[in-house]
Amino acid sequence: MxxxxxxxxxxxxxxxxxxxxxxxxxxxxxxxxxxxxxxxxxxxxxxxxxxxxxxxxxxxxxPAFTKTVLDVEMNVSQQDFDAAESQLFKTKAYAGLFSKSLQAQLTEQGVTAPFDDAAIERIAGKVGGTIREFYRENPGQLGQPVSFELAAASRVDGYFNGRVTRDTLTESRFLMLSDLDLADALKEAGIVRNAFDWNFITGADSGVDNPGGAGIGASVVGSFFMMLVVLVLSLPIGVAASIYLEEFAPQNRITDLIEVNISNLAAVPSIVFGILGLAVFIQFMHLPQSAPLVGGLVLTLMTLPTIIISTRAALKAVPPSIRDAALGVGASKMQAVFHHVLPLAMPGILTGTIIGLAQALGETAPLLLIGMVGFVARGYPDGFLQGFVEPNSAMPAQIYTWAARADVSFYDKAWGGIIILLLFLLTMNIIAIILRRRFERRW
Amino acid sequence: MPVFWLIVIVLAIAAAGYFLGRARALSSAGGDIRKLHSLPSYYAWNVAMKVVVPAVGLLIVWLLVQPLYVNNAASRMIPDTQITQGSSRNLMMAEVRRAAEGLDNAVAAGAIDERFARNARADFNDVTQRLKDAGQIVTATITQPVLRAAQRYRVLSATGRMIMAGAVIALALAGLLLGLKESHADFRARNVVEKGIRWLLIAAASIAVLTTIGILLSLIFNTVEFFRLYPARDFFFGTSWAPSFSGRGGSSDLGVIPLLWGTFYISIVALAVAVPIGLFAAVYLSEYASPRIRAVAKPMIEVLAGIPTIVYGLFALLTVGPLLLSVFGDDGLGWMKAGTAVMTAGLVMGIMLIPFVSSLSDDIINAVPQAMRDGSYGLGATKSETIKQVVLPAALPGIVGAILLAASRAIGETMIVVLGAGAAARLSLNPFEAMTTVTAKIVSQLTGDADFASPEALVAFALGMTLFVLTLGLNIFALYIVRKYREQYE
Structure with a gap:
């Protein structure tokens, strides 16, 4: 051209x-x-x-899924036990025993590294107390070799993960440069190793001072209860609303108003729903703060427009000939919809619902306002019904809490929490895609 | 959770009614299904519906109204003279509720018995001590009137609950009887049931409207309350944002201008990232990409829209912020003081918005009829000339609508700015400085310790109102543009 x-x-x-x-x-x-x-x-x-x-x-x-542990073989005899128990500083005596075993293990491996009790405490925490506890509870183990698995301090953990480096380390009473030499020596001797941290997946949140013990399990449960509320409320209400608007509503101003309303609600910022939840559910109705029930109610209102829009699309995709056929053989309008149209639209409805739920699962902003953030979820709810009303956290809220804490070690946990959250979202979306692929019909 | 058990009981009555109604209708027809007006299951559903709907409706209304009534009744017991300086009736009532809850918990734990908890002559010192012994949180402000009001509150709540349970069950049983009485061969059960279902469907559809009303009411009431405590002029035109942390001093500056500026600045940066990338991506996907590339690239880019915003927030705080700081910070160009800045939040928000712009524009570009392209090619235009001079102008209203929707997303976005933009409200042109937005301040004003009656907390509702009006306006404007300027092709 x-x-x-x-x-x-x-x-x-x-x-x-x-x-x-x-x-x-x-x-x-x-x-x-x-x-x-x-x-x-x-x-x-x-x-x-x-x-x-x-x-x-x-x-x-x-790194959030692993923790650094020290494997130390100890053999405490009855005499050692009695001697330690008779002293004034009992845990100190046990720490001494621990140092001795550690030294023996190091020499056995042919690694030399000088250390004192203070260095041990900086690296592995207060080991004396842990060991004393164990032997007081299991006196039968005295005189036998016992292998202890002790969690290393979070800063040592950070050193092996590359979060703490020799250049950036500021020496403090929590960690000295010499400790890092010792940690390297321990690693060389095979005493320090990386272990999978089950506690991160199953455990509850720890306080601000213990990043190593923080887990996301309790908030997964909180999210689960919230999603249960969302599912139980938003699926029936959303489907009912869509059926009315798509199949029965007369063309008039009220219907128009409802439709404009729904499309506008879908675009309202999520934080505004948080304000609604705070004002209506907590200030007005006095529902318990931080409860998954309230979070679920807020997220239900937020998810409803999404579900209604996708359900209407699914209903619209069912060809009118199906309705005509049903009406032709004598079904009432209600029967045509509930017996024929709805079952055919079900895969599309479920797909939309799952996608709406996934959206709700990752939503954080409204949860901040109804108090799911300041709360430290230290444990699981006591029972099924309590799960709805007892204060709990939710996954995204827990991640935010960790990200907002001053201790840098919590950042790892926040990223780890995100991996778990994304795994859930991925699973839900894959289920939605499979549903769509397998059951969706083209007319 | 007595409400839960109440619902279970109502459902059980409904289940019984289902089978009884069916059996009764059948027997009235002598067991011959052809003599019934409707199918037997409609008689069954008729009874079940008459049990459940009024009973649950009453339950919900009662749960909403009772706290209001009880609150009022208890509130009347506190004379105005008893409200201490610097406190308010609302705060006193919170105290009353807390005391009542403490008494409830103590009774449940067995630390005090019911008679003592209700004893109208009990001395508040004695009760306070007993509550403390029971491990309940007791504040210093519990006084004799508060204790009396708390006792009254407890009694009223308990009786209210009892009456509610009785009324709900009675209503369910009445519904059962009515339904059973109707279950007769001549009864038009299907018509009645279908009418009922239709009303339920309408009720479900109106929940969306109720939500909007709820949002508006909760925003308006609290905003009006806020403007009673703080002059509206200072809020809308004040150029300084400095809430006092003491709680109820009049020394707070709550001007919205710096927040709006931060919001707009961050949104502009975000759109400057998202619009070119999203638009070019949409053009490439719809006009140039082979079906195979399109099948891979389009879903991949849309994944960006499915990632929760908390992830982007963390990404801004921990990855993008430090990265920008190493380039523009003191080690590099020296423009940036900290990782949290307009640039950080704007950049990450831009990434989040790419799929919004690209997906919507893609759909709109695809809707431009092929005949227009063919006509342009026929005149000798190249592909890019066709896109620039024919396709994009035809799709422009839709693209502008998409950009406006993305802008409304950017203004309402919370987590990215809470984590990535910083907390200082300032009016500055430097994009590497920390600024804050309307949404971030809503979060910080409502998650602090300030009580809900103070202007520092109530300002969040005024901010929420501003945000709501802004985003709603943008959405309506976007729809208007799309509707008004859309070219209609057959």
Whole structure:
């Protein structure tokens, strides 16, 4: 394509061969190539951001699933036990016993590293108390070799994860540079190793001072109860509302009002729903703060528009001939809808519901306002019914709590929590996709 | 949880009614199903519905109204003279509720007996001590009138609950009897049931309207309350945001301008990232990409929209912030003081918004009829010229609508700015400085310790109102543009 006829004088005709590109054509072709390249670059930038995000999550989140432990073999005899119990500082005596065993194990491995009791305490915490506890509860183990698995301090954990480096370490009473030499020596001797931290998955939140003991389990339970409330309320209400609007509603102003309302509610910022929950459920109705019930109610109101919009689409996709056939054989309008249209639309409805639930599961902002953040979820609810009303946290709220804490060690936990949250979301979305692929009918 | 058991009882009555109604209708027809007006299950559902719907309706209304009534009754017991300086009736009532709850817990734990808890002559010192012994939280402000009101509150609540349980069960049984009486062969059960279901469907559809009304009422009431304590002029035109932390001093500056500026600045940065990338991505996906690339790239980019905002918030705080700081901070160009800044939040929010812009624009570009492209090609235009001069102008209203919707998302976004933008409200042009937004301040004003009656907490509702009006306006404007300027192709 050229525009030779446009600019050149008509009488003289093309001055060049048509097979040879003139300057303007070249320019236009270059512009064409550039434009396509811009588009490709935009796509690549989008994918690059996605990759960076995924990389950041995995790299920063994986340390949360492991903890550094010290494996120390101890053999405490009855005499040692009696001697230690008779002393004034009993745990100190046990710490001494521990140091002795550790020294023996180091020499056995052929590693030399000088250390004192204070260094042990900085690396492994108050080991004396742990050991004393164990032997007082299991006197039968006295005189036999016992293998202790002791969790290392969070700063040592950070050193092995690369969060704390020798250059950035400021020496304090929590960790000295010499401790890092000792930690390296212990690692060389095979005493320090990385273990999978089950507590992170099953445990509850710890206080501000104990990042190592924090787990996400309790808030997973809180999220579960919230999602139960959302599912039980939003699915029937959403389906009922969509059936009315799609199948029965007369074309009038009230119907119009409801429809405009729903589409606007879908675009209201989630924090506004949090304000609604705070004002109506907590200030007005005096429902318990931080309870999954309240969180579930707020998220239900937030999810309803999503579910209604996708359910209406699913109902609309069922061809009118189905309804006509049902009406033709004598069904009432209600029967046609409930016996024929609804079952055919069910896969689409369920897909929409699961996607709505996934959205609700990751929502944080409204939960901040109804008090699911300041609360430290230290344990599981006592029973099924209590699960709804007892204060608890939820996964995203727990992640926010960790991210807002001053101690840097909690950041690992926050990233780890995000991995768990994303795993849940991924599972839900995959279920939705499978549902759609397997059951959706094209008419 | 007596409400739970009440619901179980009502459901049990309904189940019984289901089978009884069915059996009664059948027997009235002599066991011949053809003599019934409707199918037997409609008679059954008729009874069940008459049991459940009024009973549960009454339960819900009662649960809503009773606290109001009890609160009022207890509140009347506290004379105005007893309200201490610097306190309010609301605070006193919170105290009353707390005391009542403490008494409840103590009775449940067996620390004090019911008679003592109700004893109208009990001395508040004695009760306080007993409550403390029972491990209940008791504040210093518990006084004789508060204790009396708390006792009254307990008694009224307990009787209210009793009456409610009785009334709900009685209503369920009445419904059962009525339904059973109707269960006769000539009764038009299907029509009645279908009418009932239709009303239930309407009720479900109106919940969306109720939600909007709830949002508006809770925002308006508290905003009006706020403007009673703080002049509206200072709120809308004040250029300084400095809430006092002491709780109820008049020394707070609560001007919304710095917050709005932060909100707009961050949104503009976000849109500056999202709009070019999203638009070019949409053009490439709809016009250039082969079906195979499209099948992979489109869902991948849409994954960005499915990631919860808390993840983006953390990404901004812990990855993007430090990264920007290492380039623009003191080690690099020296423009940036801390990791949290307008740039950090805006950049990450932009990433989040890419799929909003690209998906919506993609749909709109695809809706432009192929004939228009073919016409342009026929005149000798290249592909990019066609896109720039034919396709995009045709799709423009829709694209503007998509951008406006993305802007409304950006303004309402909370977690990214809470974690990534910083907490200081300031009016500045430097995008590497920390600023704060309306949403971030709603969170910080309502999650602190300030009590709900203070202007420092109530301002959050005024901010919420501002946010609601802004986003609603943007959405309506977007819809208006799309409707008004959309080219109608057959």
């Amino acid at each position: 050229t525009d030779a006829s446009l600019n050149s004088p008509a009488a003289s005709g093309p001055s060049q061969s048509l097979h040879k590109l003139d300057a303007r054509t070249k320019k236009r072709n270059a512009a064409e190539a550039r434009f396509e390249a811009y588009g490709l670059v935009a796509i690549l930038i989008g994918l690059f951001f996605l990759a960076v995000l995924a990389f950041a999550i995995v790299r920063s989140g994986l």
